[in-house]
Structures are given as C-alpha cells and as structure tokens.
Amino acid sequence: MYLRENHLSRHNNPFPEILDDTVYVRILKDPNYWISQDLEDKIIQIIAQSLDISGILYHLGTESLITNAYDLLPLDDSRIDLEEMIQRLPILIGRLTRAVYLNVKPVADHKVLFIFKYLPEYQEKWYDAVFFQGMLNGLAVLFELKTFTIRMTKTRLFGIHVSHKELGEDIQFGADSNEYELEWLEDKMFLSRSRLTKDDVSNRHRVMVTSRSDSHLEEISIVDVKDVVRKSRELAIENRDLEAAVEVLKSFKQELEKKQLSMAKDLRLAKNIQKGLIPEIIPDWNGIQFWTGFTPMQEVSGDYYDYFPYNMDKLGVAVCDVSGHGVPAAFITALSKLLFSNYKKPKPSETFKLINRELLDLVKQQGYTTCVYVLIHDDYKVLYSVAGHPRPILFRAKTNKAEICEGDGTFLGMFPDAGETFMDFQIQLEPGDKLFLYTDGLTEAENDKGDAFGETKLIEIIESCKEKSIQETVENILSIHKEFTMGTDPMDDITLLGLQLSPRLPEFKTIKSKGDAAYQNKQFSEAVTFYEKAHQILPRDLDTQLLYGKALAYSRSFEKAIQLLESYNKFKTNHFKSHSVLGYCYYQMEMFEKAELEWKKAHSISDANLSNLCNLAQVYAKLNEKKKMKDVIQKIKSIEKSYLHILPLEKKWESLPDE
Structure with missing residues (x-):
C-alpha cells in the first residue's frame, strides 16, 4: 500500500535485496496485489534508514484518502457531507488492507470515534498508527475544514516510534483496539461526483494541515502534498546516489586494504630477511665477550650490526645506521652485509673506501649509511674507523673511567670523495x-x-657498572634508557653493542689447556670436567663449546652433548664436526631420522668424507631405506673402491627387505 501511494520509481527497484523486480512492478501497477506483513515491515525498515519515515507516512495517509475519495462518492451524483463520507470510510479501508477493519462511532455533533481492529493473525506496527492518522487528516483536507483536531486515544502498541504528541496526548497504550478521535467546528462542505472531478481530487493535494492554534485545534495552511512527495522522491534519489558513492568508497577501501595487506606482506618478508641478516648472538671470540641490544622503531629497521671472522687471527665487528626505515633500509642493510663479508681488508678505512664505492654504484645516492667498524686482532689490538657515526666509548678497567674515542669521517654511499675522510685509530x-x-x-x-638521553648520561651509567659483566652493563643501560623515555614514542631505531675482554682470561686459558690435553689423550670424562669450568667462564666461546660437546658425546652423555651442540650450531658456523657428532648422538639414542638429518648436513659441508657417508649408510639400514643405502654405497665406491667398510655395508644392504 505504501509503495503504491508513494509512486516510487517504476524503473529502479530500490529494494533488490528483499523484492524482485517483477513483484515490485506488480505492486505499483495492481492495487489489488497484496504483500505479506513481514515483507512490508522490511520495506519500511529500509526506507526508515534514509528518510523521515514518520512524516512521509503521515503525508501518504493523507494522499491515500484524497486520491481514493472519488470512488466513495454516490454514483447518482447526490451530495454527501463529511459525516456521511466518514460512514463510507470503512469501505476504503477494506480495499486498502485485509489486515484491518474499521468501525465508526459518532460521539457527539462534529465528533467521531474511529476504531481500527486488526485480524488476530496480524500484528500492528507503529507506522500503521501514523498512516491511519494521516488518512483522517485527508478527510479534513478534502472537506476544507478550517478548525479541527485529530488525536489517538488508544493503541494496542506499547510504544510508538514517533513523538506521542504528534499522534495525541494521554494515549492509552496496550489497549485492545486502536482508536482515533476527530472533532471539528463547522461543516459547510458538500461533495458529489459532478462537483469533485478526478482533477479536483488531484488539486486537493495542495491543501494540508500543518500547524496548531492555541485552542489545540489545527488550522489550515496551503502546502502542496505532491511537492512533499516529490521532494521525498528526490531525497530518495539523492540517498541512492549517496549509497552509490558509499559503494565506490567501499571499493576504494577494499583496494586500499588489499594494497595494505600486500605492503604488510612485503614488510613481513623484509623483516624475516633482515632477521636472518642480523645475528641474535655474537659468540665469544678469543676471550672477548659480546652482548647486544636491538630495538627497531618499525617492523623493518634501518640499524644493522654484524661480525665477520678473518680466519683465526682477526674479527671484524660493524654497527651501521641506514638512512630511513622500512623496505629500502632493509635492502641497504642486506647489501651492507654482503659488502662487509666481501671486503675483509687489514684496515677498516680500506674496507670503508671499497664499500662507499659500491654503494654509490648500486644505490645511486638514494640512501646513505653511517657506520663504525672495528677490527679486533688476536693480540687484542683494535683498529677502528668511523663513517659519520657516533664514536665508540671505551671503559678502562684499571681506572674505572669511560671516555669517547677519537675518530671522524663522512657517511657511506653519498660522496665519491668520502674515502679521503676515513682514518684508522688504534686502541x-x-x-x-x-x-x-x-x-x-x-x-x-x-x-x-x-x-635528550645524551652521551654524558651514557658514560655515567657505564662507569657505574664497573663491577658488572658486559651482559649486565648493556642490559642496565637499556633498562635505564627505557625508563628515561617512558611515555614518549620512539624517534629512531636503537642499537647497542658491547664487548669486553674477559678479566678471567688467564684463568680460562689455563683450564682450557688442561681440557685440551685430556681430550688429546682420549680421557674424555676428565676433559669434560675441565671444559665445563672453562665454559662457565666464557659460555659463548665456540672452540670450547664444540670440544666440550664432543667430549660429552664420547663419554656417552648424549643428551647434554645434544643440547650443547645444537646451541653451537645456532651460530651458523657450518662446522662439519658439530653436525657429525650430533648425528652420532642421535644415532646412539636411536633417533634415526634426526641422525640422518645431521649427517646429511655434514655431507653438504664435506661431501667426500667417507666416515660420514658410512654413517649415512648405517642409518638408512636402520630406517630400511634400501635404495638410499645403495646410493650411498655407490657414492663411497666412486670415492674409494677399496674402502674397508664397503663389504659389510653391502652385506647389510642385501639383508634388507625390498621396498
């Protein structure tokens, strides 16, 4: 009913989610086509999301009465007044809806009670109350009443969506019927079919009650109801345009979210790559212990640190700060690692010159890097060079004083003549x-x-940690720094790398040498005792850790050996012996799949080691991998046909069941 009265667009179905186009057109064209109350509820709810539905329904009720009034007039062209038209109103209600029937009850002169009753299977809605009151207003408009009142007195509802005063004061809610009261002061108008043509009915759209007088009786002002409906339609069109714009924005949002997801994926990839480039732990080297603190501002950091072994006599350590953040910075850090690994020159300044040249060629001055690079010799002489980076701070144990080291130089990757500024300094x-x-x-x-936190405060903290280890000192600095900056957003990535020449180095060397002697004499249990003590002094000394693990394995302490050797392998040393011995431990514990994995790693490091190949053949026998065992035996034969273990291995192979 509401759709027909509103004459919504006949071309564009505004309710495609709940109403197909065929049904929509039939509703508009066929006045006898009925829809369910549930569907009607859904339509009203959709309209209410974008329009002042209560006002529109009131106007539609008025328009509905006016447009259908002609059919209520006598066919013989006799005239009727308002009271007789009121008596005919139930006929119109019966035509418009099957859910409601109307009783009209005169109360006094110029005062009538309208009682709307719903069939039991139908549930009254708040918008019905508004629409029916609008219809009664249509009577006043049709008969051009000057002064009248319309108010609701009872309703089955327990609440109404619109303000109660718009329908009437002192409404009795939860009643057994819906009642309205119409009262007017004069009735001078008579209508007949000859006096009220179809065009006249159409013109009556221009008369509508819009205000109230102090006597609580409404007074007429002239308003074009069709104009109201037209504006409502325009508003609906604007709303549809707005909805279309919202859909476009949603599409843009979805595209943006896709790009953000793609960027997030790229960042995660860059983060994982960078995580593989920056070592979590720097192992002890020649009695020097390291500890680091690394706090990136974003997922991908512009800071970078690493260490670079120079055979057995030197170790390079770099701390860099790449301009910017995110993926570009991650790219330059990856490039820096490659360059430092390739250019292991005897002087840090020479390394800087080569890296500066390469960065200029590869990055094209689109980013620069500051860096401090130290080269530690096995006699504990340290050469270092600075490239636009904060200078190192040295703490002397003899004086318990810390000082900023000398050094200067411009940053890397920006100026072709930067090499002239790089200098080497020694401590x-x-x-x-x-x-x-x-x-x-x-x-x-x-x-x-x-x-600012500042260098002065940093030096004070370092000096206050004179009795602490390098780990404790670094952690103390970072803890105080975190407390200092609490409540502020990070401004930059933070990297702190500390190193210390162990004060217990002489003791360590004495104990380790005793362990080495016992190991050489195959006194593995005794070697374990000495290596354990040495390991406690320098827990990250790789040579001690490997020998300690091997001694444990050969003294059949397999679980402890596995723990130690797995920790050793985290340093990515790719040491053949560590994987070989680890495979031996797993084999002895009958963990054959893990033994296979470790011996395959050892094979990838040294593919011609006959002992390791023999171990692989043995583990394949345990796993009943006959084909793999045969391949390994063939590999052994290709290296040394006379290898003494070939015959026993072949006999073992022949005894295996076919796969």
Missing part, C-alpha cells in the same frame, strides 16, 4: 676493558620533557 684492550658501539637512536632519544 689496546686489557683484561676487563669494555668497548661500546651504538647508533644515535640511543643517545638522541628524548624524555617527555624534551631532554
């Missing part, structure tokens, strides 16, 4: 001395008052 480490390398994100970080 000599003594037992207990500490050296700190860091990025400017550490010292330039500010607290909530805008004060």
